Structures are given as C-alpha cells and as structure tokens.
Amino acid sequence: xxxxxxxxxxxxxxxxxxxxxxxxxxxxxxxxxxxxxxxxxxxxxxxxxxxxxxxxxxxxxxxxxxxxxxxxxxxxxxxxxxxxxxxxxxxxxxxxxxxxxxxxxxxxxxxxxxxxxxxxxxxxxxxxxxxxxxxxxxxxx
Numbered sequence: 001x002x003x004x005x006x007x008x009x010x011x012x013x014x015x016x017x018x019x020x021x022x023x024x025x026x027x028x029x030x031x032x033x034x035x036x037x038x039x040x041x042x043x044x045x046x047x048x049x050x051x052x053x054x055x056x057x058x059x060x061x062x063x064x065x066x067x068x069x070x071x072x073x074x075x076x077x078x079x080x081x082x083x084x085x086x087x088x089x090x091x092x093x094x095x096x097x098x099x100x101x102x103x104x105x106x107x108x109x110x111x112x113x114x115x116x117x118x119x120x121x122x123x124x125x126x127x128x129x130x131x132x133x134x135x136x137x138x139x140x141x
Contacts, residue, residue, distance in 0.1 A: 008119075012089035014038045014106055016048030016079070019123055020095035025052050028076040029069070036078045036087060045079045052077070083109045094132075095123040103127060104135035111136035 013024040016039035024035040039045045056070045080086065083106070092114065094106050103122060110120055122132050 008033065008090040010034045010036070010088045010090050012036045012038060012086050012092040013095055014083065014092065014110075015095035016045050017095065018051065021048045021052050023093055023095055023123065024077065025055060025073070029073045032076070034076050036080060036089065038080050038083060038086065040081055042081060045081070049077070049079070083113055086114065089114060089118055091119045091121065093121045093123055098124065098126055100127050100131060103132045107132055107136040
C-alpha cells in the first residue's frame with residue numbers, strides 16, 4: 001500500500017539533533033503536521049526543543065511568524081525516548097549520526113514496531129540507502 005502526501009498527518013523524527021529538529025520544525029510549521037521526536041537521550045531532546053524554540057523566536061523577531069504560530073507549532077510537537085513509544089506515524093525520518101550500524105538497528109526496530117504502510121526514510125548524506133534499508137523487514141518502503 002502506498003501513501004499519498006494527503007494521507008500523511010503524523011511524522012516521527014528519530015534523532016533530535018540539529019538536522020532532526022530542522023526537519024521536524026518544517027513538518028510542524030510549514031506542512032502543519034503532528035511531529036514526534038524520538039531520542040534516547042533526554043538531554044538531547046531538551047537541547048533540541050530549546051533549539052527549535054530559538055528558531056521560532058528568531059522568526060518572530062524577523063516578523064515572519066506570530067507568537068500564535070509559535071504556540072501552534074509547539075502544540076503539534078511531542079517527544080519520546082524510544083521507538084517503542086511512537087504514538088502514531090505515517091512517515092518516519094531517521095536523522096541520527098552517520099553510523100551505519102546505528103541506522104540499520106533503527107530501521108530494523110522501526111520495521112518490527114510500526115505497521116507496514118508506514119513510510120521509512122533516512123537523512124543520510126554518505127551511507128548507501130540500500131545498505132540501511134536492507135536491515136528493515138520491508139526495505140521497499
């Protein structure tokens with residue numbers, strides 16, 4: 001089963017570093033999607049959310065968005081510390097460090113945990129996508 005852009009309402013970003021936070025912010029602010037950040041480090045989740053808020057405040061200062069938009073965006077965001085805590089995801093983007101074994105482990109766990117119609121994506125910049133996806137039970141998704 002393939003998903004259309006209109007069917008995607010809930011996005012999950014695995015990794016709350018600068019790249020993951022940026023991806024989630026665009027999904028929540030521009031696409032108005034619900035976003036759940038997953039990171040095993042509570043410190044990184046806190047730092048990531050602080051960075052996200054800093055970006056929103058910066059845009060408010062530039063007159064790009066209002067405080068109301070900031071509040072709406074933050075209202076679309078939730079966090080969790082493990083893949084097993086994903087509440088609902090139509091589309092999952094892995095955005096952890098460029099470590100092939102970590103990415104493969106995450107893809108294996110995602111494919112075991114989530115329904116088969118969930119789209120899995122990676123934000124890798126240097127690792128073979130085929131190598132990462134082959135760890136999933138359904139590499140074609």
